[in-house]
Amino acid sequence: MTEALETTGASTRPRRGGGGASRRAERTAVRIEAAPYIQRRIPNYEILDEEGLATIEANADRVLEEIGVNFADNPEALKLWREAGAEVTGERVRLPRGLARKLCATAPSEYTQHARNPDRNVVIGGKSLVLAPVYGPPFVRDLDGGRRYATIEDFRNLVKLGHMSKWVHHSGGTVCEPTDIAVNKRHLDMLMAHMTLTDKPFMGSVTEPSRAEDSVEMCRILFGSENVGPNCYMTSLININSPLTFDATMMGALEVYARAGQACIVSPFIVGGAMAPVSVAGTLTQVLAEAMAGIAYSQLVNPGAPVIFGAFVASIDMNSGAPTFGTPEASKILWGAGQLARRLNLPFRSGGALCGSKLPDAQAAYETANTLNAALLGGVNFMLHACGWLEGGLVSSMEKYVLDADQLGVLHSIAAGIDLSEDSQAMGAIAEVGPGGHFLGCQHTQDNFKTAFWRTNVLDYQPYETWAEAGGRDSAQLASARVRKMLGEYEAPASDPAVLEALNDFVARRKAAEPDAFG
């Protein structure tokens, strides 16, 4: 075990300032470093005991058997369910006790998602934690430009930030909605950005089954047709229309991905009190029933297809109806859902840098840190929205992206656990220093200080006077400077020109095939 994550396994590429350039420039330069995905050496936090878990499980089984779920506008799904032994009435599917669990059992407990750079492959499941950025906001905000509709340029900048962010393992998907591109074509430009501006793994489109097909097709071009299927190259987000409803668009995308051996996150999307009961126990019951039904369906489509048990849960402010984040109820649901997913032996998705604040201020950070900490200890395997989320997911914030991404380093270091090696026990240092001495100069400190402590890349540790003289900047201002620096120093990873041409041809052909549609 080691706490020294700063260098462990990280591929470091120092940039600029080679040869005679000043050491000082090198020290302050942004370097492209990428930490491997987290492998927990710490226990998970288990809030429910066996009795509590059994109660929730029995209730979820009852929900599936007695109430059932709707598969809307999807006769093919109803046929599959009927053949599998479910009771189908109209669009309602009722699952005899045990059927959902039996079907879920064919899903792998962990899987590898491959990246263009094999060093960036991620294993999802087990003791791993893979961190991916914010997904979905139609707006972006930064200190210079304020809050505005997002464009493809913003999208590309966010992908670049992800590429440059050491603790972010995954390039994500819709890091913002590029609203300046037609709705029916923007998935092509988004995928091109993920495929060319970074070498980290990414997500596919889910907004239409045909766009999922395009995503698979582009992966065939990028990775080779023969590899797509045997290998997983995308993990895509399938939201359940809670309560208990699976719509045809999302299920259509899931069907495409499952058949192509690509992974899906099957995720109840719940604002407690609106899409689920106001109670934690009731919400957990519904989350489990929904996730089991969706995962079981993915296994009906293609047994063995990789799939993640998801739980996106917010509370609600009963005064305004607004979703709220970083709340105690959300943490409890996350912990409980993690236990339920592990009992199904499935990878678990939850958490994120979730917050309701309009600004990257104290509220945003309290809410975010509450969720990040809960997710780390709650055994999350795939954390979407791990950085950049603002305003309840309406806004991708550039400044919050780098602030959150910095905090993800804290998660890495906690997950490494406590090093109990003889060197780390430091008995020699305690004896050497003795009562009343200090450790700054002792040999153990000299040998270990570079890797002993996690270090921020953006927060301020200066003495008050130094900080005040330098302008007394708050976190958002410090983050803004870091965003500029990172984007200024960004360099794209190399691409194969022939592959690039083939991708561009595909995108051009698909764009020409239909007129622009907005909204």
Place this chain on the structure above:
Amino acid sequence: MTEALETTGASTRPRRGGGGASRRAERTAVRIEAAPYIQRRIPNYEILDEEGLATIEANADRVLEEIGVNFADNPEALKLWREAGAEVTGERVRLPRGLARKLCATAPSEYTQHARNPDRNVVIGGKSLVLAPVYGPPFVRDLDGGRRYATIEDFRNLVKLGHMSKWVHHSGGTVCEPTDIAVNKRHLDMLMAHMTLTDKPFMGSVTEPSRAEDSVEMCRILFGSENVGPNCYMTSLININSPLTFDATMMGALEVYARAGQACIVSPFIVGGAMAPVSVAGTLTQVLAEAMAGIAYSQLVNPGAPVIFGAFVASIDMNSGAPTFGTPEASKILWGAGQLARRLNLPFRSGGALCGSKLPDAQAAYETANTLNAALLGGVNFMLHACGWLEGGLVSSMEKYVLDADQLGVLHSIAAGIDLSEDSQAMGAIAEVGPGGHFLGCQHTQDNFKTAFWRTNVLDYQPYETWAEAGGRDSAQLASARVRKMLGEYEAPASDPAVLEALNDFVARRKAAEPDAFG
């Protein structure tokens, strides 16, 4: 079990707006509510396994036996140690294996600290968590007045905020240093504030043994001489001069309190890498050795005196030498120290709203939330600095006080655990709403929405447009408004005039007895 903390056991005193006053005014008025101290219904987080704990314990025993600790300028302490069987050489005290543990065994595993209002009594130890505000800063900061030396007026305002803060159970001690009062007299004014402006429990002075005597004397006046000793009325902070040194001032105060049956927190004060090794395992070893030695000494002075195993730990920024907070190393040490304290069957103090930021901004909140979350799950029983701490403890921030105090409500709600009552299982609601429905109007929601979710008192949940039209205020500005509101609506709890006169007489006499001393 219940998640409904909003009303459970809380004593609510609605203020103003009685009779014909408008309902609206009552809804928005600050009310003086006080939640009872937290009683955890959730498990603790245990980062170390049995083997790891046994290693640290064996190492700490070796430190006490082979290296020992210094009791400086304290011949009486050395005499006590010698009589107890320790090996004393000069000021160095070496404890034969087992002695420290044997002495610690007479300390109570939990104790009650009594308050002027018996509803505000707190139990410290076991599954409880008692929250107390920031301690020690020479500066205060607020949005209107900026950063400045603290005065007794600031002190009183902070005590008033504590009295008005629902989730703060304890009035604390030196909520800021009243630098406009002579050093040798300010403890008298501080105690008067805690004794008259609130009815919550408080801490005594430790900066000189004579000031500890004054604190005990004032408690005798306030609570009755016959009660002080049989009952505990103060929990006071005794810092160890790490590494492994116990100075005469702090030990003198501890002796006064222990003899009077008043509680002390015996707390290593460690900036890792400076006062302890750079490694987590080494720091835990030193923390355990120091805490055991100090607690053992308190039991030598008065077997059975209430005492808390403390661990105040910060990391260090090796570039600037600044202490850093909310770091992964600090969380790991907190969790490990909590386990070690529980194995000694002692109450545990750690955590706090610790941060290094100069402003109540995102940095402050990330660091704070990291620590608050770690402390809740790490089994902390007494959390000093739970609100208002800024800039590494140099500054008491009015805005951060109310922001942190609001987050303490999150801890209360998490600690309540998951309610698995039949009502909370909500099977009827899930059946009633069914696939595709929504829960806002269902009976279960109507019955439970008022208490189902924790609610902030200061964060913003408004729609973007509403928030923007109202000025687009950030968390610090929202907090500033709340500070003004709370101080504007503050009312002192009633005091017995005869007791008040006696206290005033005592303070006047003590002040007249010696000239002012500054510094």
